[in-house]
Amino acid sequence: MSAGGGGGGAHAAIPQNNLIAFGVVGGLVFIYAAYFLVQIAGPYMSFLGALGAICGIVWGASAVRRVANYGLGTGVPSIGMLAIGIGIIATIFGLAVGGIIGPILAVIFASLIGLVVGFLGNKVLNMGIPIMVQSTTEIAAAGAITIVGLSTSMAGTFMFFDEVVNGLTVPGVATTVMEPGYIAVIFIMGALAILHPYNANLGPDEKQDRTLACAFEKGGIAMIITGIVATVTPLASGTVTIVVGVVIWYVAFSEYYKRVKRDAYMISGAGLLPSKEELE
Amino acid sequence: MIDIVGILADNILTIVLITLGGILISLGVHFVPVGGAPAAMAQATGVGTGTVQLAAGAGLTGLVTAGFMMNVTDNMGLIIASGTIGAMIMISVTMLVGQMMYVYGVGCPPASAKVKYDPITKDRQDLYVSQGTEGHGVPTASYISGIIGGGLGGLGGSMIYYALLSIDNGLPEAKFIGIASIFAVGLFFVNAVIPSYNIGGTIEGFHDPKFKRFPNAVLASFIATFLAAIMGVVAIGGM
Numbered sequence: 001m002s003a004g005g006g007g008g009g010a011h012a013a014i015p016q017n018n019l020i021a022f023g024v025v026g027g028l029v030f031i032y033a034a035y036f037l038v039q040i041a042g043p044y045m046s047f048l049g050a051l052g053a054i055c056g057i058v059w060g061a062s063a064v065r066r067v068a069n070y071g072l073g074t075g076v077p078s079i080g081m082l083a084i085g086i087g088i089i090a091t092i093f094g095l096a097v098g099g100i101i102g103p104i105l106a107v108i109f110a111s112l113i114g115l116v117v118g119f120l121g122n123k124v125l126n127m128g129i130p131i132m133v134q135s136t137t138e139i140a141a142a143g144a145i146t147i148v149g150l151s152t153s154m155a156g157t158f159m160f161f162d163e164v165v166n167g168l169t170v171p172g173v174a175t176t177v178m179e180p181g182y183i184a185v186i187f188i189m190g191a192l193a194i195l196h197p198y199n200a201n202l203g204p205d206e207k208q209d210r211t212l213a214c215a216f217e218k219g220g221i222a223m224i225i226t227g228i229v230a231t232v233t234p235l236a237s238g239t240v241t242i243v244v245g246v247v248i249w250y251v252a253f254s255e256y257y258k259r260v261k262r263d264a265y266m267i268s269g270a271g272l273l274p275s276k277e278e279l280e
Numbered sequence: 281m282i283d284i285v286g287i288l289a290d291n292i293l294t295i296v297l298i299t300l301g302g303i304l305i306s307l308g309v310h311f312v313p314v315g316g317a318p319a320a321m322a323q324a325t326g327v328g329t330g331t332v333q334l335a336a337g338a339g340l341t342g343l344v345t346a347g348f349m350m351n352v353t354d355n356m357g358l359i360i361a362s363g364t365i366g367a368m369i370m371i372s373v374t375m376l377v378g379q380m381m382y383v384y385g386v387g388c389p390p391a392s393a394k395v396k397y398d399p400i401t402k403d404r405q406d407l408y409v410s411q412g413t414e415g416h417g418v419p420t421a422s423y424i425s426g427i428i429g430g431g432l433g434g435l436g437g438s439m440i441y442y443a444l445l446s447i448d449n450g451l452p453e454a455k456f457i458g459i460a461s462i463f464a465v466g467l468f469f470v471n472a473v474i475p476s477y478n479i480g481g482t483i484e485g486f487h488d489p490k491f492k493r494f495p496n497a498v499l500a501s502f503i504a505t506f507l508a509a510i511m512g513v514v515a516i517g518g519m
Binding site: 072073074075077078079081082084085086087088089090092093096097109112113116117120121124125126127161174178179180181183184187 | 330333454455456465466469473477478481497500504508512514515516518
């Protein structure tokens with residue numbers, strides 16, 4: 001059973017290469033900006049990490065859209081879960097080993113596992129999707145950027161271990177995000193944000209800009225939740241993250257709704273359900 | 281800087297256990313009767329949702345039960361058995377409730393379209409398959425197959441979890457229990473998706489012809505899990 005997908009390449013107004021650049025460069029720049037500006041300007045700059053995650057989410061949603069259009073046979077959610085599953089493994093490894101180059105290492109190792117899984121999918125599992133290798137690589141890397149970005153926004157740093165700066169102990173990602181279990185929130189938020197846009201919009205009338213508007217909107221929701229968690233961590237400020245998240249969500253949702261109205265054949269108000277008296 | 285080679289050399293057994301766990305999950309998914317979207321409309325045999333959701337539901341329950349047992353004892357056998365039983369109970373309940381929906385809600389008898397006779401009860405199947413469908417409900421063979429699959433998944437998941445927590449890095453377990461569990465969950469999803477691509481999203485159980493494809497998925501899971509196991513051991517061992 002192929003759940004959705006026309007069995008061919010997806011039509012796209014924005015070329016995928018631009019979105020790859022948007023995801024990788026935008027994601028990493030925002031994550032590093034969050035890290036350095038939190039130290040220079042103060043905890044309220046931690047919202048930049050979530051903006052990096054939104055870049056990753058939009059890129060991932062676009063890659064899901066391309067590969068799922070071939071018909072995976074298992075429904076769209078499977079590939080989103082795969083992305084975040086690989087992303088979490090690579091993120092834990094990258095941040096633990098990498099130190100200051102942690103986010104870059106996480107993206108590289110996520111791409112590596114994604115590449116291997118995509119290759120196995122085509123060669124061993126005989127899936128026969130031409131862009132499978134490229135897409136799993138992209139989706140896994142996007143998953144890693146999403147997780148690193150949201151973690152940075154929650155913790156105010158992407159350093160894995162606690163550090164001592166000017167005599168003060170600065171808790172790392174391991175202490176603030178992984179240990180209390182907020183990583184599970186990031187896990188499911190990131191997976192849904194990456195898989196949901198195409199899953200919700202698929203069909204013969206699916207349009208790239210509508211799907212991506214939905215991805216931005218999901219990113220906004222993820223950012224709001226990240227902000228709520230950030231209110232309890234010392235090095236990150238939640239208020240700015242929540243406010244920026246709400247603004248992004250509102251703008252993206254308006255844009256998404258505009259496109260839904262544009263693509264719909266007809267919109268008619270059905271009114272309220274008839275009351276008992278009216279039915280008799 | 282983390283001494284990567286030293287950590288890997290100290291934890292070879294852990295890597296082997298994690299890889300074995302990944303293979304068991306991958307094999308277990310092949311046993312679970314998943315019908316996907318067609319089954320949700322009672323047009324295919326199995327439970328009406330995707331492989332990933334079913335396997336994750338059972339596997340995560342297995343992790344929870346294994347984690348609970350870890351509070352009480354350090355015995356590897358008991359912890360893994362607890363994880364296995366937890367996953368088996370979860371998948372059984374899911375299939376039982378799904379079955380009630382099909383029988384009393386939709387009003388169709390459980391029947392397999394892939395075999396003429398149920399391999400366990402020897403009941404005739406093809407007479408009960410509605411025209412235009414590929415079977416419906418969860419017949420006995422699929423049910424038993426599902427319990428085996430859930431058990432294998434829970435066994436693999438709790439094995440990964442136990443192996444990660446038994447890494448000796450000089451820290452108390454409470455410091456890295458979150459990392460170990462989310463890492464096990466991540467590996468679980470990867471190893472649930474790989475076999476679901478292998479079977480094309482739907483399978484009835486061990487009597488389904490698609491079941492014979494499992495060596496491909498086991499090979500793919502072996503390679504992917506082995507890579508991930510090295511990363512996990514280095515990350516946790518270097519803490």
